[in-house]
Amino acid sequence: MVAVSPLxxxxxxxxxxxxxxxxxxxxxxxxxxxxxxxxxxxxxxxxTGTALLGLVAGLALDGEARxxxxxxxxxxxxxxxxxxxDSHRLGSDGEARLAALNIGLSVAVGFAAxxxxxxxxxxx
Amino acid sequence: xxxxxxxxxxxxxxxxxxxxxAVLRVGLAEAFPPEPGAWPWPTFVVNMAGxxxxxxxxxxxxxxxxxxxxxxxxxxGVCGALTTFATLQLELFDLVDGGHLALAGTYCAISVVAGYxxxxxxxxxxxxxxxxxx
Numbered sequence: 001m002v003a004v005s006p007l008x009x010x011x012x013x014x015x016x017x018x019x020x021x022x023x024x025x026x027x028x029x030x031x032x033x034x035x036x037x038x039x040x041x042x043x044x045x046x047x048t049g050t051a052l053l054g055l056v057a058g059l060a061l062d063g064e065a066r067x068x069x070x071x072x073x074x075x076x077x078x079x080x081x082x083x084x085x086d087s088h089r090l091g092s093d094g095e096a097r098l099a100a101l102n103i104g105l106s107v108a109v110g111f112a113a114x115x116x117x118x119x120x121x122x123x124x
Numbered sequence: 125x126x127x128x129x130x131x132x133x134x135x136x137x138x139x140x141x142x143x144x145x146a147v148l149r150v151g152l153a154e155a156f157p158p159e160p161g162a163w164p165w166p167t168f169v170v171n172m173a174g175x176x177x178x179x180x181x182x183x184x185x186x187x188x189x190x191x192x193x194x195x196x197x198x199x200x201g202v203c204g205a206l207t208t209f210a211t212l213q214l215e216l217f218d219l220v221d222g223g224h225l226a227l228a229g230t231y232c233a234i235s236v237v238a239g240y241x242x243x244x245x246x247x248x249x250x251x252x253x254x255x256x257x258x
Contacts, residue, residue: 004154009147016146017139020205024138024196046209053210054217071150071211076142080171080207081178082200084239088179103236110213118217 008064012072019076038098039086042079046106047113049078054114058121130191137193141201145174149206161222163231164215167208174207175239179246 004012027041034040053074061069083106090099153166178199185195212235219228 004150012150013143013147016150016205017141017143017201020142020145020201021135021139023142023204024135024200049210050213053214057214057217067150067154071153072146074210075149075208076146076205078209078211079204080209080212080235080239081174081203081243082207083209084175084236084243085178085182088240088243106209107232107236110209111216114210114213114217 004064004067008068011068015068016072016076019073023077023079037090037093037095039083039090039102042082042086043102043106046078046083047109049074050110051113051117053078054117054119055121055124056117057114058118059124060121130193133191133193134196137197138201138204141197141199142205143201145202145205145207149208158215160218161224161227163227164212167211167215168231168235171207171212171235172238172242174203176242176246177206178203179243179248180250181246183247183250 023042023045026045030041030044031039053070056066056070056074083102087099087102090096090102149166149170152170156166158164158166181195181199181203185192185199188194212232216228216232219225219231
């Protein structure tokens, strides 16, 4: 277990907030241009965040730096709850196939993204 | 979603909510660090709690006006940052890497199915509230 310093907790809050703000802006910008029911914005956010986390893990960054960058930054950028809500909304709007696609693509491509990120990280 | 209208206020609400969600999630992960090869409880707990809360807030705020900052703060900010997709995937990667294939598959499937369940519970709690509580 890594002890996080008081300054580290402030960094967790500041970076966590910034990452959530970045998710909001990216999702809104993508949704504005995409104009379809499929939640592409959150999918792109989750996949890029997952590749980034794989990279951080591959770099073997540890201690407080890892808690702040991986936990607060990448952790808050990506989201589980909105992903599930979006899928549920597609399902209740009669778009069960899109809901299944959103779950399947996220899980499968997400796993590929973390593998790719990790592979890159170990080679940097 | 009108990005330019009320952007500053909404972004501030998402920022503040995100800071709260991040501190709660990282705090739980620091307090109860999961063992390698074991069920990743801290991530599972925040993801289920966040799905339940988001279901509730989404049902509660869905008729709110466009300029409302309630959902950006509590939904996008707090629930969005309390839950995480990337950590779930990294945990799956570590489980597979460590040879715990069955656990990885179970963890992934249960997270999605139970996440759906808790989201529905949150929506139902909001919709079934007695009228005098509204």
